[in-house]
Amino acid sequence: MSSNGDSAFGDTTASDWLRSLRPDRTQLFPSRSATSGTLETASFTASQTDRLPFGSSLPSQGIVKSSALPSGAWNDRNARSFPLFDTAVELAQNQVRRLLADPVTPVRLASHLSVLGVAALILILSQVNIPNWDFSLRVLPSSAMLTSNNVGGGYAGASILTGNSSGVLVSNSESLQRAAIPFTIVGEEPQKEVQYYTVQPGDTVLGIAQRFGLRPETVQWSNAGLEVNADMIRPGDQLRILPVNGAIHVVAPGDTLSSLAAKYKVAIEDIVNYRTNGLEDVSSPLVVGRELVIPGGTKPFVQQQVFAYTGVVPSTAKLGSGSFVWPASGSISQGYWGGHPAIDIAGWTGAPVKAADSGYVALATGGWSGGYGNHVIIDHGNGFVTLYAHLNSIYVQAGESVTRGQQIGSLGNTGNSTGPHLHLEIRYQGVPRNPLSYLP
Numbered sequence: 001m002s003s004n005g006d007s008a009f010g011d012t013t014a015s016d017w018l019r020s021l022r023p024d025r026t027q028l029f030p031s032r033s034a035t036s037g038t039l040e041t042a043s044f045t046a047s048q049t050d051r052l053p054f055g056s057s058l059p060s061q062g063i064v065k066s067s068a069l070p071s072g073a074w075n076d077r078n079a080r081s082f083p084l085f086d087t088a089v090e091l092a093q094n095q096v097r098r099l100l101a102d103p104v105t106p107v108r109l110a111s112h113l114s115v116l117g118v119a120a121l122i123l124i125l126s127q128v129n130i131p132n133w134d135f136s137l138r139v140l141p142s143s144a145m146l147t148s149n150n151v152g153g154g155y156a157g158a159s160i161l162t163g164n165s166s167g168v169l170v171s172n173s174e175s176l177q178r179a180a181i182p183f184t185i186v187g188e189e190p191q192k193e194v195q196y197y198t199v200q201p202g203d204t205v206l207g208i209a210q211r212f213g214l215r216p217e218t219v220q221w222s223n224a225g226l227e228v229n230a231d232m233i234r235p236g237d238q239l240r241i242l243p244v245n246g247a248i249h250v251v252a253p254g255d256t257l258s259s260l261a262a263k264y265k266v267a268i269e270d271i272v273n274y275r276t277n278g279l280e281d282v283s284s285p286l287v288v289g290r291e292l293v294i295p296g297g298t299k300p301f302v303q304q305q306v307f308a309y310t311g312v313v314p315s316t317a318k319l320g321s322g323s324f325v326w327p328a329s330g331s332i333s334q335g336y337w338g339g340h341p342a343i344d345i346a347g348w349t350g351a352p353v354k355a356a357d358s359g360y361v362a363l364a365t366g367g368w369s370g371g372y373g374n375h376v377i378i379d380h381g382n383g384f385v386t387l388y389a390h391l392n393s394i395y396v397q398a399g400e401s402v403t404r405g406q407q408i409g410s411l412g413n414t415g416n417s418t419g420p421h422l423h424l425e426i427r428y429q430g431v432p433r434n435p436l437s438y439l440p
Contacts, residue, residue, distance in 0.1 A: 193276065194222075194248075194293070199237040202419040204334035204344065205230045212241050220339040221247035221299050230339035231423065232371050232416050247297040251286045264297030271295075313379075317360035317401045320380025324356040324438045325404060327388060328411055328422045341432030342387075342425040349392050349420045351411040356386050356424070356439075361400045361408070372423070373415020376408050385430075389423035390415050 197208060205226065209216040220226045222240045226233065233239070240248065249260060257279075261268045272279045277292050286292075330347035334340060359380035366374045375389035376396060392412025396402060413420040426435045 193243065195241040195243070197239045197241050199233050199235050199239060199418065201235045202333070202346075203233065203235070204418070205233065205339065206334045206337060208239065208241075214242065215245050216337050217298070217339055218242055218245045218247070221297075226339070227299070229371050229416070233418060234416060235418055242293060244293070244295050246293060246295045247299055249292050249294055249297075251288050251290045251292060253288055255286055255288075257282060257284075257286065260292070260294065264294045264299070266294060266297050312399075313381075314360055314399055314401055317381060318358035318403060320357040320359045320382045320384055321404065322357070322380075322382055322384065323404075324386075324426070324435075324440075325354070326439055327354050327356045327386075327424060328352070330411075330421070333419075333421055336434040336436065342423050343435045344421045344423055345411075346419065346421040347411045349410075349412055351420075352407045353388055353391060353409045353411055353422055355402045355404055355406050355408050356426075357384065358404045359384075359386075359402060361396045361398050361402060364394050364396055364398050364400075366394065366414070368415060371416030373417065374409070374412065375415070375423075378402060378408070383429050385427045387423070387425040387427075389425075390417045390421060392420075 195212075197212075199208075205219050206216045209219045212219075216230070219239060219241065220230045222242050225237075226239075242248065247264060249255075249264070257268045257271060260271060268282050271277060271292060271294060272282055272284070274293050274295055326345075328345045328347055328351060330345045330351070332343055333346040334344040336343055355378055357378075357380050359378045361376060362379040362385070363375075363377040369375060369389075372387075372389040374391040374394055375387060376391065376394060378386050378388075380386070388408065390412055391409040391414065394409045396408045402408060411420055411422050417423075424435050426433045426438055
């Protein structure tokens with residue numbers, strides 16, 4: 001140490017010692033001048049790179065100069081006169097500024113802080129003991145107060161209390177019980193009475209039956225005028241509609257329950273148990289003239305008779321091929337079923353009607369003709385016979401030979417018809433066949 005109390009850093013011996021340690025430095029720290037009382041300018045030259053925090057470094061060559069300061073300012077400057085420390089602080093500040101300048105960093109920091117906040121909140125709440133609230137369940141005021149009529153703690157019902165404003169327990173249980181609310185779903189009872197339907201233009205027995213969810217035979221067997229021919233309906237007619245599939249029977253002299261059950265192929269109990277029949281048991285007498293509903297009953301079909309050509313078959317008559325074509329264009333308004341052994345092709349009046357196959361005309365007649373109206377029958381000479389009914393006009397005559405696709409008339413609305421259509425039947429050996437099984 002020097003005798004005047006100066007720092008050893010100003011001593012020559014100390015300077016030589018420092019130079020021996022750092023020979024590359026000309027002077028590491030500034031020295032104090034004894035004569036001028038000022039701090040002389042110090043400089044150094046770095047020949048190598050000094051490593052600093054955050055991965056930064058000092059330049060390989062650089063000179064740091066400081067201005068001359070009064071000797072009294074040395075103590076204030078001495079605390080922050082280290083270039084390495086100042087540079088490190090400045091670099092750290094720059095690094096923080098760059099991080100804060102990044103737009104993603106604040107958002108990421110905020111998300112991390114929010115997660116930590118939620119975790120802390122969950123941790124705090126998990127330590128909170130929620131009190132067990134135990135209330136005595138009491139009913140509403142006296143105007144709407146209920147009391148249990150139970151025995152042994154079970155809920156038996158409730159009654160309205162009057163004149164008592166104090167609350168009473170609903171039940172012996174500590175939990176709230178919902179009062180039983182009676183609610184009954186009453187299913188719609190099936191229709192048991194016979195209904196009546198007025199035939200509209202364009203109606204068919206099949207279409208009417210489908211409207212009421214019945215088989216077409218039920219409509220036919222419930223109306224005596226349709227038993228022979230289901231096409232015998234016209235606009236304005238009143239048809240009886242049964243509530244169930246079956247038939248209606250008018251009691252005749254000599255009828256018994258056993259004979260009716262055998263005729264309609266049902267059990268006696270089926271007739272007796274039908275409420276509207278008014279029969280108490282199997283021994284109940286039958287009243288002549290009374291109508292009975294036979295649920296599920298069936299009847300044998302009555303084959304409709306058609307007049308056919310009985311003259312001499314012409315020698316030039318063409319023989320049918322057995323392959324049929326559609327005789328008219330239009331939509332099928334009624335299909336083939338037991339009471340309607342044909343198909344109805346709806347169209348417009350005057351539309352052409354053609355022969356479905358080659359043959360000769362067995363019948364060509366007009367008038368009512370049992371409800372057929374103007375109609376033509378063609379015998380194809382191979383067991384097949386076709387019938388074309390409700391024609392507006394006829395272009396052929398009996399005994400005439402025709403070819404497949406030849407026009408024989410025009411579509412109409414004659415006879416028993418509710419609208420213009422062609423009634424087409426195909427019979428083989430006298431037995432009706434479904435035309436849709438033979439048409440392409």
